[in-house]
Amino acid sequence: MITPFSSCVFKPKIVLTITLIIIFAVNAYGDTTTSSTCTALHEQNLSISKCNYVTTNIGCTPKGYINYLKIYYCNFSQIPELGFVLLLIWLVLLFYILSNTASEYFCPAVEHLSQTLKLSPAIAGTTLLPLGNGSTDVFSSVIAFTSTSDGGDIGLNSVLGGSIFISMVVVGVLSLLITYREKVVILDKPNFIRDVVFLLVTLTNLLVIIIIGRISLLISVIFVSTYIIYILLVWYMHFISTKKHKAILEAAKDNEHHFIRVPLLGLVDEEEVVHPAERIVDCDEKIVPYSEKRCINMLLYVIKLPFYLPRRVTIPVITKDSWSKSYLVTSVVLAPIMVALILNTQMGNLGLKTSLVMYFVVFSIGIALGTCTFAFTSSIMPPQKCLVFWYASGFLMSVTWTYVTCNELVSLLESLGNIIGMSPSIIGLTILAWGNSIGDLTANVAMAMYGGPDGTQIAMSGCYAGPLFNVLIGLGFSFVFVSWSNYPASYVIPEDPYLCETIGFLMVGLLWALVILPKRGMRLDQTLGGGLLAIYLCFLFIKLARALGFLGFDLLNYL
Known part of the structure; x- marks a missing residue:
């Protein structure tokens, strides 16, 4: 069964934005008298001097838990090729962990939490799902704006950069793939226009x-309140659409040969009846012998175990398919300890006494929760009471694991950039920007291709509802906080001559979709996809050319 939460499968974006902004904010907030970069690394000629440089220079200190530069320049100084290959393999594994954590733990927690709270699909799809996927973007933006004088610039660029990638690249790739698969998809026009116009x-x-x-407290409150108007409009349109669909279903319920699906965003008439039980079997699929298949599964299990087990014993899961009382008891004991470890490392040296007290408290809490779980849960079926607590716990711990993985991923990407001599600006425009949004691309493409009749509708909704949430709530709350702190004076927006350029490209992409789709009968095709990708390539070319020094003027001023 397809739910509105299936669109968040492989959603690694959840905490990557907050990780990036916290990293830059902490760097900027630190001692400005010390070196904060590792730019002189390639000025060292000898391998031993490079090893000494990365181990003594503060700018080469890793943002994560592993010192990749030390591993590369010290441990693999004699065979740097092997070291680089190992770092690339670890990069792939980090992306896998990030995607798998979201698909196996985060999305089910959000889905079951919405069902427990009895939220309708339309309302949950525009409130709880964006809140779960974008809550960390909100926190990251607030932290960036309130931590440093340059944080506002970082927060604005982060939110806008993700929005332009999702609304152009993701929608463009979706359109081209659907055309390639010769799949006819007609979007719901009123809901599409609503989302794009609001954005x-x-x-x-x-x-x-x-x-x-500059922005005052009153204007910032009005800005963030726009999202309330959006939610009320979604609620109203869903109410009207539900009444209409009920009338249609009642009129057609006696017709056994007519099958109607009511998706999240509107009514889609399908000439071909789609039965959930049907399974398309590839004629070229080879039948693997049982013994060989068993060996392959065992090998895959052994390979995945080091990445599966740590998450399984720290994230509470109470779904029927994954139910295990022993795992649940272990997870509620270890989860508080893991949170304490992360807080202790991220907050710096708290002192031995403070750390011991914190660990004693969280260990006591874990033991108490584990004892209660062992005493009051069945070994054959998951809990049936306090479901909100269990699903919320799984949600929070999946976000925690995503944070840890993203922190390590960003640290590795920065280290790879330093190794190959890539400038930080280009890293931000390419590797980090794409890594930040690759989850949206993977999730929405998978949802559109294999999500049934509703899949493309849900995927397209996420391409516009997500950026809208991040801009209105993420930047909106940031504006409220900084305006409040400066009240009665207004908050001065950091000067960035290229912010208007970024917003201009984003609006051009939205206008292209708003014009082309109605003209094409709301069908996704190569005209829409090709145009959006062309606009994004122009945007990327200008940004990279400016970063490399080939372009020294402001495009908007030039035009």
């Missing part, structure tokens, strides 16, 4: 704020 209006308001250069 355009929001970007217009943001552009005005940036041009003015």
